[in-house]
Amino acid sequence: MFKLLFFILAAGSLPLSLMAIEPAAPLAVRVKSRSPGTASGAKISSDPRAQKKTPRARGPVALAPPKLSAEEMRINSRIAQAFEVEEEARFGKPPAVKLSEDHIPRVYAPATGNLVPKSKAQCETTPDASKKLGPVRSQGGLGWCFAVVAADLLSAETGKRLSHADLALQFYRNVPNMKATDRFGNPMRPDPSVIEFWSGVTDQAVKQGAERGVCTEAEVSSDDFMLETLTARNLDIGRDIVPLKAVGANVLHSIEESVGKTLDQMAEFPQETCFSVQDAMMLLPKLNSFQVIAALSSARSKEEAIHWLFQQGCRREPLGLKKDWKFRTFQSLPERSAMPGTDLLPKIDEALKAGKPVAMGFDAKRYSAYGANDPSVKRLLHAAILVKREFRAGQCMYLVRDSQGPGCMSFAPPYNDADHCERGQYWVTEQDLAETTLEVSRFE
Amino acid sequence: MSLKIWLVLGLCLFSTFASAEEALTCQSGLYRYRYNGSMHEDPSKFCFDQARSQLRSASCLGGNCEALSQKICDLAAPPGGSQGGARFCRALGGFLQQGAFYDGKAWWDLDRCLFTADISFVDSGSLSARRARCFERKAP
Numbered sequence: 001m002f003k004l005l006f007f008i009l010a011a012g013s014l015p016l017s018l019m020a021i022e023p024a025a026p027l028a029v030r031v032k033s034r035s036p037g038t039a040s041g042a043k044i045s046s047d048p049r050a051q052k053k054t055p056r057a058r059g060p061v062a063l064a065p066p067k068l069s070a071e072e073m074r075i076n077s078r079i080a081q082a083f084e085v086e087e088e089a090r091f092g093k094p095p096a097v098k099l100s101e102d103h104i105p106r107v108y109a110p111a112t113g114n115l116v117p118k119s120k121a122q123c124e125t126t127p128d129a130s131k132k133l134g135p136v137r138s139q140g141g142l143g144w145c146f147a148v149v150a151a152d153l154l155s156a157e158t159g160k161r162l163s164h165a166d167l168a169l170q171f172y173r174n175v176p177n178m179k180a181t182d183r184f185g186n187p188m189r190p191d192p193s194v195i196e197f198w199s200g201v202t203d204q205a206v207k208q209g210a211e212r213g214v215c216t217e218a219e220v221s222s223d224d225f226m227l228e229t230l231t232a233r234n235l236d237i238g239r240d241i242v243p244l245k246a247v248g249a250n251v252l253h254s255i256e257e258s259v260g261k262t263l264d265q266m267a268e269f270p271q272e273t274c275f276s277v278q279d280a281m282m283l284l285p286k287l288n289s290f291q292v293i294a295a296l297s298s299a300r301s302k303e304e305a306i307h308w309l310f311q312q313g314c315r316r317e318p319l320g321l322k323k324d325w326k327f328r329t330f331q332s333l334p335e336r337s338a339m340p341g342t343d344l345l346p347k348i349d350e351a352l353k354a355g356k357p358v359a360m361g362f363d364a365k366r367y368s369a370y371g372a373n374d375p376s377v378k379r380l381l382h383a384a385i386l387v388k389r390e391f392r393a394g395q396c397m398y399l400v401r402d403s404q405g406p407g408c409m410s411f412a413p414p415y416n417d418a419d420h421c422e423r424g425q426y427w428v429t430e431q432d433l434a435e436t437t438l439e440v441s442r443f444e
Numbered sequence: 445m446s447l448k449i450w451l452v453l454g455l456c457l458f459s460t461f462a463s464a465e466e467a468l469t470c471q472s473g474l475y476r477y478r479y480n481g482s483m484h485e486d487p488s489k490f491c492f493d494q495a496r497s498q499l500r501s502a503s504c505l506g507g508n509c510e511a512l513s514q515k516i517c518d519l520a521a522p523p524g525g526s527q528g529g530a531r532f533c534r535a536l537g538g539f540l541q542q543g544a545f546y547d548g549k550a551w552w553d554l555d556r557c558l559f560t561a562d563i564s565f566v567d568s569g570s571l572s573a574r575r576a577r578c579f580e581r582k583a584p
């Protein structure tokens with residue numbers, strides 16, 4: 001009994017002690033490295049076949065559906081079914097609503113490269129959309145910028161601070177064929193055993209959130225220190241692929257080890273059990289150690305325990321978006337111009353004038369402290385949000401809300417100086433945007 | 445003649461260091477972070493800039509601390525648009541904490557990369573900036 005009391009108390013009081021504990025064995029295998037996708041999941045292809053398939057329309061045109069072989073479609077279908085089963089086992093309920101792709105339409109912008117700088121009169125100050133978004137988020141070392149952006153935009157629509165960790169986990173569970181095609185619809189080989197915690201598609205993440213609801217940050221913490229550390233167990237510098245389900249896997253594995261043990265058994269192995277309890281609590285901060293221990297000791301299977309924990313920790317209420325909501329993406333064709341974002345600027349301006357934040361997929365090399373001067377970094381594909389436009393220092397400038405936390409040192413000069421950077425957000429020129437933006441997305 | 449040159453060079457070097465030091469204010473304060481659903485506060489002595497966008501433990505002011513003595517120039521750049529500083533932190537053996545520091549008047553959100561060997565720390569963005577300087581030196 002004293003042992004039990006000891007580990008319950010220990011569960012909430014030893015922040016640094018876990019650092020020395022060896023990580024749980026990873027559940028999954030690592031896959032062969034391949035080039036990182038964009039922040040939005042798109043890939044830049046140098047394949048001439050890809051360019052032949054590119055529509056040559058003058059105005060925006062609808063994106064052709066991906067062309068998959070029958071075998072690839074069968075594999076994708078099987079993966080999707082498997083993930084559906086897993087999702088239901090874990091959370092006990094199917095999506096609240098099933099949405100079609102009509103909610104997240106994509107169109108091409110022509111990328112003419114004709115940039116006409118705006119005068120002061122043409123660049124009136126827009127409302128600061130960041131006021132709807134709360135503090136700047138931090139993505140840590142993970143490649144989930146797309147989920148941060150999607151969570152921020154959904155938060156702006158719903159008025160709740162939604163969890164980008166939950167949104168990313170849902171995305172990786174439910175969009176298994178995200179890597180099945182590149183941006184030109186060319187099939188890529190889907191790998192049913194792999195979920196990469198590295199890149200994603202902003203609009204698909206928005207769709208997942210709208211279908212299934214998203215936990216709030218208070219329910220599923222995205223920036224808990226130990227959540228970061230857990231993830232880091234699978235992260236090594238230089239690896240471009242993070243082994244599976246980086247956030248969830250170790251936690252779930254740890255929970256699995258404890259399921260079905262009686263309280264007496266738990267008391268015999270306090271450190272092991274303590275680790276599981278802490279894992280569950282950091283993923284679901286609203287649960288206390290007693291609730292977690294009760295779930296672990298009474299559940300008959302891992303699924304049952306996890307189902308119970310998530311049901312108690314986060315109910316994923318529907319987001320309450322308007323029935324006719326649309327999240328439209330305008331995609332440029334970077335092969336056509338050195339300034340692929342030129343024709344995306346009017347789309348950005350429209351939204352900012354209406355006080356709406358705009359998601360942006362872009363090449364962040366010039367803005368990044370670690371990427372700007374490093375000759376080994378050819379391109380840094382990233383996602384962020386544009387929140388304001390203003391005429392500053394004689395030119396029209398845009399405020400980028402990044403996900404590197406509230407500091408400025410992650411950005412390269414001059415974007416990190418006091419004239420450009422404001423607590424994790426930095427000003428860029430319209431020329432910068434024209435040269436680096438690859439796609440923009442916004443709620444209509 | 446050469447003595448004058450050395451004197452001028454010395455003054456230049458001194459003013460560079462001096463201005464870098466001046467940019468940071470050092471004091472005793474608190475760093476808080478959430479762990480296991482609850483807040484923890486560590487008292488420590490640290491330094492920060494006027495915009496509160498840089499943070500380092502006072503022990504790092506002269507650069508002689510674990511957080512700043514690691515060989516960051518040897519690290520490869522992480523691919524994609526992740527927060528490079530966070531990955532550098534881990535690769536160097538540090539622990540990333542996402543929290544806030546108290547400067548006596550207000551709490552300022554800023555992460556820190558903590559090195560347990562000497563309990564020194566620096567914000568992750570400063571690690572990225574430090575690595576960027578590796579390439580500046582190599583430039584002709």
